[in-house]
Amino acid sequence: MLDIARIRAETPGTEHVIHFNNAGASLMPASVCHIMQTYLADESKFGGYEMEDKYACDYDKVYQLLAQLINCKSKEIAITDSATTAWDRAFYALPFRKGDKILTSITEYASNYIAYLQMMKRIGVSIEVIPNDRNGQICVEALEKMIDENVKLISVSHIPTNGGLVNPVEAIGTIARKYNVWYLIDACQSIGQVPIDVQQIGCDMLSASGRKFLRGPRGTGFLFMSEKMLKFLEPFCLDLHSAEWKSQNEYEFRKDARMFEISECNIAAKLGLTYAVQNTLDLGIEHIWQRIQQLGELFRKKLSMIDCVLVQDLGQIKCGIVTFTVEIDGMDMVKLCKQLRERKINTSVAVRHHTLIDMTARNLNHMIRASIHYFNTEEEIDTFCRILQDLIHTSVFM
Ligand SMILES: Cc1ncc(COP(=O)(O)O)c(C=O)c1O
Numbered sequence: 033m034l035d036i037a038r039i040r041a042e043t044p045g046t047e048h049v050i051h052f053n054n055a056g057a058s059l060m061p062a063s064v065c066h067i068m069q070t071y072l073a074d075e076s077k078f079g080g081y082e083m084e085d086k087y088a089c090d091y092d093k094v095y096q097l098l099a100q101l102i103n104c105k106s107k108e109i110a111i112t113d114s115a116t117t118a119w120d121r122a123f124y125a126l127p128f129r130k131g132d133k134i135l136t137s138i139t140e141y142a143s144n145y146i147a148y149l150q151m152m153k154r155i156g157v158s159i160e161v162i163p164n165d166r167n168g169q170i171c172v173e174a175l176e177k178m179i180d181e182n183v184k185l186i187s188v189s190h191i192p193t194n195g196g197l198v199n200p201v202e203a204i205g206t207i208a209r210k211y212n213v214w215y216l217i218d219a220c221q222s223i224g225q226v227p228i229d230v231q232q233i234g235c236d237m238l239s240a241s242g243r244k245f246l247r248g249p250r251g252t253g254f255l256f257m258s259e260k261m262l263k264f265l266e267p268f269c270l271d272l273h274s275a276e277w278k279s280q281n282e283y284e285f286r287k288d289a290r291m292f293e294i295s296e297c298n299i300a301a302k303l304g305l306t307y308a309v310q311n312t313l314d315l316g317i318e319h320i321w322q323r324i325q326q327l328g329e330l331f332r333k334k335l336s337m338i339d340c341v342l343v344q345d346l347g348q349i350k351c352g353i354v355t356f357t358v359e360i361d362g363m364d365m366v367k368l369c370k371q372l373r374e375r376k377i378n379t380s381v382a383v384r385h386h387t388l389i390d391m392t393a394r395n396l397n398h399m400i401r402a403s404i405h406y407f408n409t410e411e412e413i414d415t416f417c418r419i420l421q422d423l424i425h426t427s428v429f430m
């Protein structure tokens with residue numbers, strides 16, 4: 033379905049590395065790099081504001097393209113400089129009161145959980161963590177039992193930072209709608225990897241990153257803010273882009289999700305993101321997801337055949353984020369990641385404090401996170417497993 037040879041030819045990075053760090057930042061397609069380089073060259077020659085005007089038709093498409101990708105209206109999209117900025121802008125706009133409850137996932141990302149804690153300290157909300165089911169994903173039945181009149185927000189990660197698990201966001205959406213609870217999804221690791229339809233999921237807000245599975249540049253992200261929420265939410269900070277100064281004592285918000293943006297932004301990055309989203313749409317997110325699942329399954333199977341390697345991914349449906357540990361006394365995952373990098377293989381290390389509740393419950397400190405994308409190949413997986421096996425062997429006999 034996907035022409036992998038062509039896709040790799042259009043991904044210069046594949047000539048230099050085995051890139052299994054797509055959950056960190058993916059390799060950008062040549063078209064994404066090219067438009068940013070062209071723009072920056074023009075900007076340096078002709079001026080920032082002048083080129084912003086000239087290229088406006090190009091990067092303005094990003095709203096409509098993202099809306100197409102997640103099935104919403106373009107006025108429900110705001111562009112940000114990271115997934116965290118997008119998430120924060122939604123979360124800190126919510127009008128919490130003392131006694132309100134936030135329900136979240138065991139695998140919640142540190143930045144999000146820290147924000148809940150701050151809200152707890154500042155306002156007196158409480159945080160409750162939804163247990164997992166026996167597959168290791170959010171237990172929807174347990175979630176329903178936790179709902180009471182104080183629950184104001186369900187806030188979960190679609191795919192956690194530290195594993196292959198895909199949470200059942202649609203079933204959670206059914207509960208959120210049934211009990212009329214705000215529903216915020218962290219789709220940082222799922223956008224560009226898994227098909228996302230915000231109507232079908234029934235979420236009110238969703239944050240995502242540009243640099244990961246969308247293959248956009250670093251310093252990009254976006255927020256989906258539903259029309260329903262736009263009617264009553266107020267951003268926690270405003271500027272002359274998010275609001276208009278009407279008179280000495282008056283201002284008026286924008287009416288669309290761009291009220292969660294600020295005036296200044298990196299136009300080159302926005303252009304790069306536009307091209308990256310177009311690339312995802314052209315390839316087809318269903319094809320991408322199918323290929324990732326196939327490669328992920330193969331990868332986990334091959335890894336589990338290596339002595340002392342323990343694949344750590346949970347969940348009924350698994351994605352392209354593959355995590356594992358090497359069960360040998362003294363084996364250091366940080367060092368192993370470094371050794372792989374010296375051999376031109378990019379991975380990363382999932383550390384305890386990024387998903388503290390989950391890692392503590394599973395008694396894990398570090399895991400290797402080898403995250404694949406559709407442009408990776410079966411041959412790369414074989415090479416990876418062979419090199420990993422050699423490194424383990426060498427470390428045992430050293
Ligand atoms: C699940 C999850 N949420 C949020 C983030 C934060 O994204 P960003 O670094 O774009 O702010 C990450 C980053 O890796 C993540 O994995």
